[in-house]
Amino acid sequence: MRTHYSANITSKLEDEIVLLCGWVHEKRNLGKVKFLVLRDREGFIQVTAKKGATDDEMLEVIDSISKESVIQVKGRVKLNQKAPNGLEINPEKIVLINSSESPLPLDVTGKVPADTDTRLNNRFMDLRKPKIASIFKIRSILINRAREYLGEKGFIEMCSPKIIASASEGGTDLFPISYFDREAFLAQSPQLYKQMMMATGLDKVYETTTYFRAEEHDTRRHLNEVSAVDLEMAFIEDEEDVMRVLEKLVCEMIKEASGCEKELSILDKKINNPTLPIKRITYDSALDLLAEKNKKITWGEDIDTEGEKLLGEVMQEKHNTEIYFITKYPLESKPFYTMPDDKKISRSFDLGYKGVEISSGSQRIHDPVLLKARINYHNLNPDNFEYYLKCFRYGMPPHGGFGLGIDRLLMQLLDLSIREVVYFPRDRHRLTP
Ligand code: ATP
Ligand code: MG
Numbered sequence: 001m002r003t004h005y006s007a008n009i010t011s012k013l014e015d016e017i018v019l020l021c022g023w024v025h026e027k028r029n030l031g032k033v034k035f036l037v038l039r040d041r042e043g044f045i046q047v048t049a050k051k052g053a054t055d056d057e058m059l060e061v062i063d064s065i066s067k068e069s070v071i072q073v074k075g076r077v078k079l080n081q082k083a084p085n086g087l088e089i090n091p092e093k094i095v096l097i098n099s100s101e102s103p104l105p106l107d108v109t110g111k112v113p114a115d116t117d118t119r120l121n122n123r124f125m126d127l128r129k130p131k132i133a134s135i136f137k138i139r140s141i142l143i144n145r146a147r148e149y150l151g152e153k154g155f156i157e158m159c160s161p162k163i164i165a166s167a168s169e170g171g172t173d174l175f176p177i178s179y180f181d182r183e184a185f186l187a188q189s190p191q192l193y194k195q196m197m198m199a200t201g202l203d204k205v206y207e208t209t210t211y212f213r214a215e216e217h218d219t220r221r222h223l224n225e226v227s228a229v230d231l232e233m234a235f236i237e238d239e240e241d242v243m244r245v246l247e248k249l250v251c252e253m254i255k256e257a258s259g260c261e262k263e264l265s266i267l268d269k270k271i272n273n274p275t276l277p278i279k280r281i282t283y284d285s286a287l288d289l290l291a292e293k294n295k296k297i298t299w300g301e302d303i304d305t306e307g308e309k310l311l312g313e314v315m316q317e318k319h320n321t322e323i324y325f326i327t328k329y330p331l332e333s334k335p336f337y338t339m340p341d342d343k344k345i346s347r348s349f350d351l352g353y354k355g356v357e358i359s360s361g362s363q364r365i366h367d368p369v370l371l372k373a374r375i376n377y378h379n380l381n382p383d384n385f386e387y388y389l390k391c392f393r394y395g396m397p398p399h400g401g402f403g404l405g406i407d408r409l410l411m412q413l414l415d416l417s418i419r420e421v422v423y424f425p426r427d428r429h430r431l432t433p
Helices: 056-064 116-121 130-152 191-197 239-258 261-267 283-292 305-319 368-377 382-392 406-413
Strands: 017-029 033-040 043-050 070-079 087-098 176-179 182-186 204-212 225-234 279-282 323-327 348-353 356-363 399-405
Touching: 017 056, 017 087, 033 056, 043 056, 043 070, 056 087, 130 204, 130 225, 130 239, 130 261, 130 406, 191 204, 191 225, 191 382, 191 399, 225 239, 225 406, 239 323, 239 348, 239 356, 239 399, 239 406, 279 283, 279 305, 283 305, 283 323, 305 323, 305 348, 305 356, 348 399, 348 406, 356 406, 368 382, 399 406
Parallel strands: 043 087, 279 323
Antiparallel strands: 017 033, 017 070, 033 043, 070 087, 176 182, 204 225, 225 399, 323 348, 348 356, 356 399
């Protein structure tokens, strides 16, 4: 239906006939001259109809079209210094494809501000704003780059079930569902399945996936439906091997996003490219750094939201970095499958970015006896994990992996809240649209 997007109209096309499709962004009537601004995915273009030069019927069509209606314009490209991008279309034909009701539920021009709920309730229209669309163009590029990079590095894309019989980690944050005459759950992570893949010989797998988590609280960085890149790899020496893959992956993703010049300029954002290797600090030294800032965390506890934020500031101040690994967490604070380093410490890591956790990972236990002991230690029932434990009894290589939150990475990249970077976010209150 179209020969060009608005952004492809350049002075090289002067006097040529083009066919454009899009939405009526704005309309202006100066009596003898009528303007409308056509908006499409790539930008805007002015359509100018002059009395005398255009037949009267078309002038009437322009008058009758409501804002946000969908139109097709056939017209000639003309240079015009006064037009917003120095170019305009003199229409030969305007077809009203589908008209929009008015008043509009949301002002697409952004002149009338709307609160987050109103915006999310009208997300289809919110996404017509170039600023909002830019977020999702970057999101798509981030995910594509992750897939492409991992493919280049020999990782095989897997797909784990999202309907599962038992908790992956024994957490309370599961959504139960009814599965015919049985109870089942929505998967909170592909953890057990990607580990089971390590017993297949495929060695290096990943998945771009959804987690479902019945998070207890509403926060700026938690949703109940989450996107992530999950990865697992076999024949590792220790968690460092996994961290090296994660840091390269994240740098590639950030680099790709930082190349989205048009979108970043629309969003008025700048992205700093991290340098490799990413700075590593142990959990113990993270606690020391926080103590220096009068933030006390008892050894063994998770670093809370306030602590994470403060640590982000300290890492910027002291080490001049926005992104950093925190390694060697207490064994107590990590899930049962995490490989112990000694009696108290685990071979685990988190990746922090501007004061927010964006990824967690570790070397996993591959010895079935130790694994069963750890399941018992966490007061979980090994019988519920039989299908998983079985994979460890017939030849399981050493392995490790991570989960990298895509929503988290993007929100930190663009300094937005998590609801801004998800098309249709799911939180405690929101189930539609
Ligand atoms: P947090 O402590 O921040 O709640 P977590 O440690 O429970 O996260 P993991 O189980 O480590 O989360 O999941 C791996 C990654 O998935 C996290 O580092 C984060 O990027 C993302 N993630 C997990 N839960 C959520 C959520 N509810 N909303 C958004 N992202 C999430
Ligand atoms: Mg975590």
